[in-house]
Amino acid sequence: MTAFKQPIDQLDQQILRALVKDAKTPYTEIAKQSGVSAATIHVRVEKMRQSGVIEATQLKINERKLGYDVCCFIGIILKSAKDYEKVIAKLNDFPEVVEAYYTTGNYSIFIKVMTHTIEELHQVLAGKIQSVDEIQSTETLISMQNPILRGISP
DSSP, rough: OOOOSSOOOOHHHHHHHHHHOOOOOOOHHHHHTTTTTTHHHHHHHHHHHHHTOOOOOOOOOOTTTTOOOOOEEEEEESOGGGHHHHHHHHHHTTTTTTEEEEEESOOOEEEEEESSSSHOOOOHHTTTGGGGGTTTEEEEEESSSSOOOOOOOO
């Protein structure tokens, strides 16, 4: 992946904002809003893809409508820092772990876990995560709401 050779200009920012809001927005609509041709939008989007600024187009799923009512964050303290990669590989095998971060501070790893119920969370925590030998301890924070959820503004 090459670095973006030119700074992101105002048109690129408009394009990114439109696509972040709705990735299915037609280039013709973005072009009308921006006062340029659809071909210009297409070229700009392709340049941002090739440079790595745009990495993917993703589908947003409503987890609650699929029955995932429990969202929690788990701070993990490792027995040894050298175990990081091994633990990440094991956590990756657990479908309930949807995000993982290597962090500074109190925890070596901070993960986001989604389950259907508290009972299922207990099974995942006790039966999977805490059974990983390289994990010394965990702390679980259950999310009550997610009032702010957004990406960065281009």
